[in-house]
Amino acid sequence: MASPKTPPPLLYADSENSADALYFGRVGVPDAFVALQSGKKKYAVVSALEFGRVKRTSAFDVVLPLEAYVKKARATWPQRKAGPAEVIYLLARELKQSRFTVPEDFPAGVYEQLYELGLDLVIADGPLFPGRENKTPAEAAAIREGNRCSAAGIAAAERVLRESKIKGHRLIYQGRPLTSERLKFAIELACLEAGGASLNTIAAGGDQACDPHDRGTGPLRAHELIIVDVFPRIAATGFHGDMTRTFLRGRASDAQRALVAAVRAAQLAALHAVRAGVNGRTVHGKVVEVFTARGYETKQTPRGSVGFFHGTGHGLGLDIHEPPRMNGTLDRLLKKNSVVTVEPGLYYPGLGGCRIEDVVQVTSGKPTMLSRYHYNWELR
Amino acid sequence: MASPKTPPPLLYADSENSADALYFGRVGVPDAFVALQSGKKKYAVVSALEFGRVKRTSAFDVVLPLEAYVKKARATWPQRKAGPAEVIYLLARELKQSRFTVPEDFPAGVYEQLYELGLDLVIADGPLFPGRENKTPAEAAAIREGNRCSAAGIAAAERVLRESKIKGHRLIYQGRPLTSERLKFAIELACLEAGGASLNTIAAGGDQACDPHDRGTGPLRAHELIIVDVFPRIAATGFHGDMTRTFLRGRASDAQRALVAAVRAAQLAALHAVRAGVNGRTVHGKVVEVFTARGYETKQTPRGSVGFFHGTGHGLGLDIHEPPRMNGTLDRLLKKNSVVTVEPGLYYPGLGGCRIEDVVQVTSGKPTMLSRYHYNWELR
Numbered sequence: 001m002a003s004p005k006t007p008p009p010l011l012y013a014d015s016e017n018s019a020d021a022l023y024f025g026r027v028g029v030p031d032a033f034v035a036l037q038s039g040k041k042k043y044a045v046v047s048a049l050e051f052g053r054v055k056r057t058s059a060f061d062v063v064l065p066l067e068a069y070v071k072k073a074r075a076t077w078p079q080r081k082a083g084p085a086e087v088i089y090l091l092a093r094e095l096k097q098s099r100f101t102v103p104e105d106f107p108a109g110v111y112e113q114l115y116e117l118g119l120d121l122v123i124a125d126g127p128l129f130p131g132r133e134n135k136t137p138a139e140a141a142a143i144r145e146g147n148r149c150s151a152a153g154i155a156a157a158e159r160v161l162r163e164s165k166i167k168g169h170r171l172i173y174q175g176r177p178l179t180s181e182r183l184k185f186a187i188e189l190a191c192l193e194a195g196g197a198s199l200n201t202i203a204a205g206g207d208q209a210c211d212p213h214d215r216g217t218g219p220l221r222a223h224e225l226i227i228v229d230v231f232p233r234i235a236a237t238g239f240h241g242d243m244t245r246t247f248l249r250g251r252a253s254d255a256q257r258a259l260v261a262a263v264r265a266a267q268l269a270a271l272h273a274v275r276a277g278v279n280g281r282t283v284h285g286k287v288v289e290v291f292t293a294r295g296y297e298t299k300q301t302p303r304g305s306v307g308f309f310h311g312t313g314h315g316l317g318l319d320i321h322e323p324p325r326m327n328g329t330l331d332r333l334l335k336k337n338s339v340v341t342v343e344p345g346l347y348y349p350g351l352g353g354c355r356i357e358d359v360v361q362v363t364s365g366k367p368t369m370l371s372r373y374h375y376n377w378e379l380r
Numbered sequence: 381m382a383s384p385k386t387p388p389p390l391l392y393a394d395s396e397n398s399a400d401a402l403y404f405g406r407v408g409v410p411d412a413f414v415a416l417q418s419g420k421k422k423y424a425v426v427s428a429l430e431f432g433r434v435k436r437t438s439a440f441d442v443v444l445p446l447e448a449y450v451k452k453a454r455a456t457w458p459q460r461k462a463g464p465a466e467v468i469y470l471l472a473r474e475l476k477q478s479r480f481t482v483p484e485d486f487p488a489g490v491y492e493q494l495y496e497l498g499l500d501l502v503i504a505d506g507p508l509f510p511g512r513e514n515k516t517p518a519e520a521a522a523i524r525e526g527n528r529c530s531a532a533g534i535a536a537a538e539r540v541l542r543e544s545k546i547k548g549h550r551l552i553y554q555g556r557p558l559t560s561e562r563l564k565f566a567i568e569l570a571c572l573e574a575g576g577a578s579l580n581t582i583a584a585g586g587d588q589a590c591d592p593h594d595r596g597t598g599p600l601r602a603h604e605l606i607i608v609d610v611f612p613r614i615a616a617t618g619f620h621g622d623m624t625r626t627f628l629r630g631r632a633s634d635a636q637r638a639l640v641a642a643v644r645a646a647q648l649a650a651l652h653a654v655r656a657g658v659n660g661r662t663v664h665g666k667v668v669e670v671f672t673a674r675g676y677e678t679k680q681t682p683r684g685s686v687g688f689f690h691g692t693g694h695g696l697g698l699d700i701h702e703p704p705r706m707n708g709t710l711d712r713l714l715k716k717n718s719v720v721t722v723e724p725g726l727y728y729p730g731l732g733g734c735r736i737e738d739v740v741q742v743t744s745g746k747p748t749m750l751s752r753y754h755y756n757w758e759l760r
Binding site: 016017028029030031047048049050051052053055065070102103104105106107108109110111112121123124185188189192193197199200211212213214235300303304305309310320321329 | 445572615689700709
C-alpha cells in the first residue's frame with residue numbers, strides 16, 4: 001500500500017475467514033464488517049455486539065457504530081436495503097475518499113452495488129497487503145509456535161504408533177484396532193493442549209495416503225507407510241503451523257525405505273536451494289531432479305496421478321496456503337523474510353505414500369528452520 | 381435454483397469457508413475450485429491433488445482435471461494469466477452456457493474478469509441456494525448431533541465448575557485458580573471427544589460476559605455469572621451445534637436470580653412464538669416485551685451497550701450464522717423446516733451477563749427442539 005498511486009484498502013469480511021481482515025485490524029470479528037483506510041487512519045464499522053471489544057483491543061484508529069450508519073442509510077435511500085455497500089458509501093463520503101483498493105476475493109455483490117453508487121474500486125492484482133509476505137520477527141515466532149503445536153501432534157501420533165501392538169498386519173492400540181480416527185484424535189488433543197486447533201488433520205495409511213488430501217479413515221496397518229500432516233491454527237495469534245512426517249510401525253521393505261530416502265533427499269535438496277532471489281520453480285525443480293535421478297516417475301493414470309504431483313511448498317502465515325507458492329508452473333522469486341513449507345512427496349498405490357514437510361523462513365543465505373521434529377520413521 | 385429464468389449456479393470457493401460450495405458438492409476441498417451447473421449436471425474442476433477423492437466421494441456428476449484447462453487457457457491466451465476466470469470461460473464455452481448465477485460473496489476479481497471475457501453473471505439477491513434453509517430430516521439430525529456435541533462441552537464446563545472449590549471470591553480447580561482458558565480447554569476437549577471442533581468457545585464471567593463476543597480471559601470468580609457458549613462444527617458432516625448456558629458457582633444474589641429468570645422467561649416467550657409464517661421480528665418482539673415488562677432497559681453508554689442489544693436468533697446449519705435472522709430490524713416470515721437459535725440475553729456491567737440459547741426447527745405448530753441441556757444454573 002506504499003505507492004501513492006494505490007488507493008487505500010477497503011474490506012468487507014470477517015476475520016475468521018479473511019486473513020486480510022485479521023492482518024489489517026488485529027482483532028477477531030466473526031461476522032463480516034466494513035474496514036477501510038483513509039489517510040493514515042484505519043476505520044472499522046461494527047455492530048453493538050462487537051463495538052466495545054474492537055474499540056478496546058484492535059488496531060483500528062476509529063471504530064464506528066454500524067447501527068448509526070444503517071439508520072443514516074435508511075434515511076438517505078428509503079427504497080434501498082441498508083446493506084454494507086450503503087454503509088461504505090456513506091462513510092467514504094464523510095471521509096471525502098472515493099477510491100479504494102479491494103482484494104480479489106472482495107464480495108461481488110457489494111462490489112457491484114458500490115459501482116452503482118459511484119465509488120471507484122480497484123481490484124488488487126495479487127495480495128491486498130503485500131507486506132503480509134514479509135514476516136516480522138514476531139510473526140516468524142508465531143509460526144514457530146504453530147509448528148511447536150504441529151510437532152506436539154506428530155509426537156502424540158508417534159507415541160500411539162509405538163504403543164500399538166503388531167498382530168500380523170494389524171495394529172492394536174489399548175486393546176482395540178488402531179484407526180485413522182483414533183490417531184487423529186490423539187493428534188488433535190495434543191494440539192489443543194499446545195494452544196492450537198488442528199482441523200482436517202491427515203493420518204492416512206496405505207493406499208489412502210496416496211491421495212495427499214485423503215484424511216484417512218478406518219484401520220491403520222502394520223508395515224505400511226502412514227502420513228501424518230498437522231496444520232493447526234494457534235488461537236492466540238491466528239498464525240499456523242504445518243508439518244508432515246511419515247511413519248511405519250513394524251518392518252519396512254526395501255522399496256519403502258528407498259521411497260522415504262528419496263523424499264528426504266529431495267527435501268534436503270529443496271531446502272538447500274531456498275534463498276532470497278531464487279525462483280520458486282527452481283526449488284521445485286530440485287525435487288523433481290532427485291526423483292527423476294532415482295527413477296520415480298510421475299504420471300496420470302485413469303484412477304488419478306502417481307509419483308510427485310503437487311507443489312513443493314506454499315507460503316504459511318495467517319492463512320494455511322498463501323503466497324509464495326513453489327511449484328512447476330509459477331515463475332516467482334523468493335523474497336527475504338517470507339515463510340514457506342518445503343514438502344516433497346511420492347505416492348504409489350500398492351507401495352504407499354510418503355511426504356515430509358518442514359517450514360523455513362527465507363534469508364539471503366541458508367533458510368531459518370521454523371519447524372523441528374526428528375526424521376526417524378521406522379518404528380520397529 | 382428451480383425457476384427456469386434463474387441461470388444455473390457458478391462458484392469459485394473452497395468448501396472450508398464456503399458453506400455453499402460444501403452444500404453443492406458435498407466434499408471437502410481446502411483450496412478454491414470451480415464448481416458449476418449446466419442442465420441437470422454438476423461440474424467441478426479440481427487439481428490432481430483433489431481429483432481422485434472428489435471423483436470418488438462428491439455429489440459432482442462430472443469432475444474435470446484443472447491442469448488440462450490451465451494448459452488450454454495458456455494456449456488460448458498466451459498473454460493472460462491462466463486463472464480461474466479463464467478456466468470457467470473455457471468450460472462454459474464447451475457447455476454452451478453463457479449465463480450463471482453467482483453468490484453475493486463470489487470473488488470480485490474473478491467476477492470482473494469473467495465480465496471482460498463476456499460471460500453474463502447474475503449476482504444472487506439473497507442466498508444462492510434458498511433450499512439450504514429448508515432442512516431435510518438428515519440435516520436436522522446432523523444439527524441435533526452438533527448440539528449433542530455442544531451439550532457435551534457445556535456438561536464439561538458444569539463439571540469443572542462444580543468441582544472447583546470456593547475460596548472467598550476465588551474459584552480453585554485442581555489446586556490452581558480456575559480461568560476462562562482452563563474452562564475453555566475442558567469444553568473443547570469434550571467437543572473433540574464428541575466428534576466436533578469447537579473454535580472461539582466463550583467461557584466468560586463477570587463484566588467480560590457483558591460483551592457477548594468476549595471469549596473470556598483470566599480468572600473466573602465465585603458468585604458471578606459465567607456465560608458458556610459452545611458452537612462446534614461436526615467434522616463428519618460440516619453441520620454445527622450452537623448452545624449457551626449461564627452458570628454461577630457459589631451463591632447468587634437476588635438481582636442475579638431475577639436477571640436469569642428474565643432471560644429464561646424471554647426465551648420461553650420466544651420459543652412459544654416460533655412457528656412457520658410468523659415474522660422473525662415478532663419473535664424478537666416477544667423477548668423485548670418480557671424484558672421491558674420486568675424493567676430491564678436497553679441503552680447505549682459511552683463504554684458500549686447494556687441490556688439486550690443483539691438479535692434473538694439466527695439460522696444454523698453448514699454456517700454458524702445463516703438465514704433466517706430474527707431481530708428487531710428484519711421483516712421476514714419464518715419458513716417451515718428452517719432451523720434457528722433462540723438466544724435472548726441481558727448484559728449489565730456490575731451485575732453480569734446472562735444468555736440462554738437453544739436450537740429449534742420451525743414447524744407449523746410447536747417448534748421441534750434440536751438441543752437439550754438442563755437449565756439449573758446456580759451451582760452451590
